[in-house]
Amino acid sequence: MPGSKSDQCERSSGAGSPTQSCVYKLPKRNLSLSDAGTYYCAVATYVTQTERIVQPDLLVTAELGDDVTLQCFYPRDQTSYLSWYKQTVGQNPELISSSYKHSQDVLFYNGFKDSPRFTVHGGEGRNHLTISNLQPSDSAMYYCGRTQVNKLEFEKGIFLILKGSKSKNRTVVQQPVSEPVQPGDSVTLQCTIDTETCAGEHSVYWFRRGSGESSPGVIYTHGNSSDQCERSSGAGSPTQSCVYKLPKRNLSPTDSGTYYCAVATCGEILFGNGTKLELGKQHC
Structure with missing residues (x-):
């Protein structure tokens, strides 16, 4: 009888909990009339608990x-x-x-x-x-x-x-990728925020939602990024324009997805409209 056959299982993870698919085979050679009958497969398994805390939504x-x-x-x-x-x-x-x-x-x-x-x-x-x-x-x-x-x-x-929590005077705009990209290329994603001047520091976060994922995950944080802003004053209230960039080099198919920029400023977090990054076929 087969013993532990965990090596015949393949794990896969999707939007929910990780699952695994297992295939078991029983070879029958040099068949005779005595082998005729109905064969049943029985699998003895057990459930193990997770060994760490799990927060499914990032x-x-x-x-x-x-x-x-x-x-x-x-x-x-x-x-x-x-x-x-x-x-x-x-x-x-x-x-x-x-x-x-x-x-x-x-x-x-x-x-x-x-x-x-x-x-x-x-x-x-x-x-x-x-x-x-x-x-x-x-x-x-x-x-x-x-x-x-x-x-x-x-x-x-x-x-x-x-x-x-978005304000009329604070918006985050993400520019689309202008040219098609292939595996191995490099690209710089960018988001711009125009906001009224306010005291205090602000931080920038980048998220990515890949194909089939239920929610984006944090991939990069800028921390205090006030040095990337330029202030301008006109007839109205002083404003500042801030541009944040996320360079992506040596792209692979796993980099495909929608990238979101979020800026924490003036006591609120502003969420960008997202930039879709699709990789075409590799160069010949």
Whole structure:
């Protein structure tokens, strides 16, 4: 009888959880009449838990006033305490909540302690954070953490962007790629923001959504990029124009997708309209 045949399985990951397809074969040679009959295949398998925290969505976009749930899954047998942290662009992380995995009681901290808009739903390997009636200040990175033997671990986090927070005087424009590109080429993606002058620093993020992906993932951050802006003053209020570039060299088919530029400035995050990058056939 075949034993472990995990080497005959191929893993594939799509929009949901990773899956695998397995094919098992039973060779029958030099057949005789005694081999006639019905053959049944039985597979003994078992489910293993994830060994780390999983936040399936790297980027979540929502409108002002919406309710949103940020998902977090954790290994039940290897976790003692759970927590949520919020990191607004340019600021230190803030502790939102903490809980013991076997308890329904959740403790909230800082400004979240008296806010009914934040709730945590736990149990059975889940530690989901729900934010209701979204406000502009909710745009941030959210990290789900777990503690095991005095060790605090995090995943990559979820970037929550509020699309309804755009201002008439602040827009992000992304230019399309002017020429077709092939594998091995180089291209520079660009986005421009025209905004009223405001105090404080701002940061720039680039996201990419590949074919078949449910949501874009963060691929690059500029940090403080105020040195890439030029100020101009006219008859009206002073304005500044900022141009941010993302060079892509030695392109391969995996670079295909739609690239989004997001700029955190003046207390809000502005989301660009996206630049589609399609790779044609390789040069002969």
